[in-house]
Amino acid sequence: MLDQKIIDEIRCSSRIMVRELGFLNTTLAATDYSPSAVHTLLELENRNFITAVQLGEILGLEKSSISRMLVKLIKNGEIVEEQDVTDARSKTLRLTLKGRDTVKKINQYGELRVVQAIEKINKYKQKEIAQGLAAYAQSLINCRNNKNDVIHSDIEIVSGYRAGMIGRIAEMHSTYYSENFDFGYFFEARVAKDLAEFSVRMSNPSNHIWLAIRNNKIVGSVAIDGEDLGNNEAHLRWFILSDECRGQGVGKRLLDQAIGFCDEKSFSAVQLWTFSGLNAARNLYETFGFTLAHEWEGNQWGKKMLEQKFTRIKS
Template sequence: MIDQKIIDEIRSSSRVMVRELGFMSSTLAATDYSPSAVHSLLELENRGSLTAVQLGQLLGLEKSSVSRMLLKLIKAGEIKEEQDKNDARLKVIKLTLKGVDTVRKINNYGERRVIQAIEKLNSSEQLIIAQGLTAYAESLVDCRDNKDLIDNNIIEIVSGYRAGMIGRIAEMHGTYYYENYNFGSFFEGKVATNLAEFSNRLYKDSNNIWLAIKNNKIVGSVVIDGEDLGNNEAHLRWFILSDDCRGQGIGKKLLKEAINFCDQKQFSAVQLWTFSGLSAARKLYETFGFKLTNEWEGDQWGNTMLEQQFTRVNNGN
């Protein structure tokens, strides 16, 4: 049991630090930027580059807040967006030369504040402050990480129709591919129209959909359409995850459900169509036995892309 006096003292000291370090103000560290913007610049300096999703997770901010803040920093010339060298689906954020100079000024300001605050203390007291703050900060991070782990554990994979799924899946596709590839209303409309048509056939044994659900919200999907190709071949469609659920193994769980279904139904092959540059998705497909069988220049998604076809043959047939 923690002594209530210790709790009260830590809380009181934390409030003083928030006030004295300027977090109650609209700007921070002698800049014209908000605290979240200043922290974003510092994280970019420490890590070199980050996606918007990664930055939001680090700072504990909502996606919409991060987007607005990053747009202001881009317009101010502090940061820039580039395509990730390892995954063409993603855009990473980096400091510009102006941003590097701004971070240098922020660090200089921060160092002066620390020196002013502790220079009259002896070395033992300085060490106590440093070690105490480090331990407290790490404990706060651990609390957030544990909460995230608990949240991840309640993600469930369900099959079949769920109210609102057509709009939600179309929204996830439209948002992701607009932000990363500038796909417009044509693409989102096509997803919604085709998914609505498929949903009317969902009751048939050869068709199914799997949804990842978190806090009663759809955060991922994959479909097996066993009818539209004919020849006893299945069509894998609408495989998507929300940004905050990537890299957690959810996509692998969805694909496993879909592939198990295809094997149970003894389809001779599973086909999927995508485009070049989706490196992470391609690695996942290949894990499940898909191989690139065809590629060509096409515009079925509204933009001209190097389109690709991947095939998984059921060798058991």
């Protein structure tokens, strides 16, 4: 069952985006053209040529709407219609020189709007926005095409040790936190050292690790260490995803396994340590019942951060 709050927040954000990006106006992107015409020009730039039928499928518009819009663009010299060299029964559309110039102006306008919107927020937030929008956009496309049942079928969640696991998980941590938070060798060395120590103890039934695998490559991980904290408490560790699968539900699948394991083992609590700013991860933790227990200034990752401890108490 989806959280109603999440549904409401996405709907509210979508309405704001539609207004702020100008889709309530009759014209778009500082042109004299409708949103559908602007998107037609952009699709032609991406594909060089396309048929009217293909365009209608991409834009989700009926044939009559496409026809009226194309007539205007052809009349204004933005596009031309030509016989398809591979199929005499079909005609293709392509941009004219004027059309390419119009698209250039549209792209300049669009890029400026994006820059103005995100230039004053940190790099992590910028990536979070890009990944979240990409995931939502793809989900909408899949919904229209009735493909929700095959999303992420190419990613498998497996449990236990896999050759190269220690190096790969350390690499994912180092790359992500270096690019987004400027962490250095101290952090990578600590991840590799702690994970190597844990791997020796994985035969203990209270310890386990899960890996997300795509094309035989590790693209995500999470572990439960049931020994290092004592007091019948579990430690959730090394939760990480590669850029290619963030914001796509893979993290939830990994945490489903980890938390299910904790409940099965009847740990009295699950603890995790992180730091402020990882909002997407925090939202996911909270959906699994974690709450912020403590917050302080620290440097356990080799850099001064606002560190946080989250706790999930067994109900």
